[in-house]
Amino acid sequence: MARYTKRGKVWQYEISYKSKDGKYKKLRKSSFPKKSDAILAASEMEIKLGKGFAVNDKDVLLSDYFRQWIEIYKKGKISDVTFLKYENILMNIEKYFKYATVKSLTRTRYQEIINQFSKTHATPTIERFNSTIRASIVNLIDEGVIPLDFTKNVVIKGETEVKKEKDKYLNFLEFKRLMKSAKSRINPKYPSNFMIFIAGMTGMRFGELLGLTWDNINYDKKYINVCQTWDYHFNTGFAPTKNEQSVRKISIDDSTLEALSNFQAEQTKFFRSLEMINRHHLVFSNAVTQAISNNAINKQLSKLCKQSGIDTPLTLHGLRHTHASVLLYKDVNILAVSKRLGHKDLSITMSVYSHILKELEEKENKHIASILEEI
Template sequence: MARYIKRGKVWQYEISYKDADGKYKKLRKSGFPKKADAISEAGEIEANLAKGFYTVSQDILLTDHFKQWIEIFKKGKVSDGTYRKYLYTLSVLKKHFSTATIKTMNRVKYQEMLNEFAEGHSDSSVKQINVHVRASLENLLDDFIIKNDFTKGAISKGGKGTKSAELKYLDFQDFIKLIAFAKEKINPIYSSSFMIYIAAMTGMRFSELLGLTWDNVDFEKGQIYVKRTWDIYKNNFAPTKNDQSVRFLAVDSSTLQVMIKIL
């Protein structure tokens, strides 16, 4: 129940309520020139409390919320590469959303800030930022800390032109030329051509190729056992992207002969 107090020339409201933990708290705000203004705002807050939307006394920056979220829910629970993507999103928020708070942000403000970042960035970069921020809001929505998802309906369109399919992908004929060229340039001293050739013939990821050792190649059965990767940031072996990535790959006899020559 709210009560209203006149302090000098302005009005103040005071609302007593019970939070999510069952503890009684008070929320006060003054500075209203008219009592009707205080009643109007207090009434809206009480209506939200009645619906289960708990009022937090302290607003927090979106950057602080996101940093806390990734440290609790992502750090140590996703791959290092994936976690670096979340850290990149945090750096973008600090640059383009530095003054945004979880309680004052709305769809218009969010889209404006997203548009600011979109200039000079691709569609995929903008989409990644939006996906990360949206995921971080789920707890706030579930706990009734905020009422609306301000990322809903956001347009993730970058200002940087996307590459055409011709620039992004090789057609079959170019792929055949690449395989032939890489095979011709294979040299035991330099690994680049060899890795390109093996990647083309097996479909292995770059990090999986870096983590491949000869003891995981079975020349008799014609198989490669993919069980780990190489982390270029930590300069050490690392797990595969997921459990499904641990697998045996069949290798044709021609590719095996190329590998034997290198061995």
């Protein structure tokens, strides 16, 4: 039960409560202009105390808490690349929640800050930002440091346009032109063109392509064994695949096998002429820097697209989308496509390619209708 006293011109409340250690303590707060204000504030505090709210815990900046959280719960337990994403979120927390402490944040204040963040970011980015902050504050709620989840029911709507789906992949005819253009320009001096060709024909990720070695090519059984990546972020050499499902065998056609065989022979000759040793046996080895940079490969891809009369802005990741899209359009089973891409589970494939699956569903509906009309 709270007790109220007037101290000069302001009112103060005093609440006796039992702390977590079983001891009885008193909580006082003053500066209320009216007694009714003190009564309202005391009622709210008593509700918090009843829920186990740790009123005496030290308040900290959200950014400081988040930094501690990722150090304890994420560092060393996820890949360095994934940890970079958490550090990027921390950077944005430091920028947008500069002076916000975990106890000062209300749902209204949190929404105001998210609205500011939304002005320069797309909806998927804001959703990831919010969900990561929400995951981090679960402990604060469980331990009674804060009384509620200030991220709950936040309204998310980015004002930056998300890259259009049509700009992420090529249609079948454009894809054929690009592959023809890349294949005609294969040269061991400049392995970027060959990497673009193999990326298009396999759907492999950039890191997987960089980590591909010649002993991963099985010419007899016609497949590429994907079992490692190359750490291009920190340039530390070989690294594990993105997930367990990413370790896979990708079947390849005779024409692609022949291109690989020819490139291997030409690369060997070229390196011998330079008296250079391909010490890691990399398929896509640059004579100067060994591994090709992500920036270099995307620049070359953009150049190839222009030479092929393709206006669609495309990245190497977009080429991976193209590979999958072409297979789906050509009626390859989605489970086979998912395994070929090395997705963790089928739901990821269905989510990423939902726009294509919807078009295929419409196509199948027409097919079903034509069958039923024959009955």
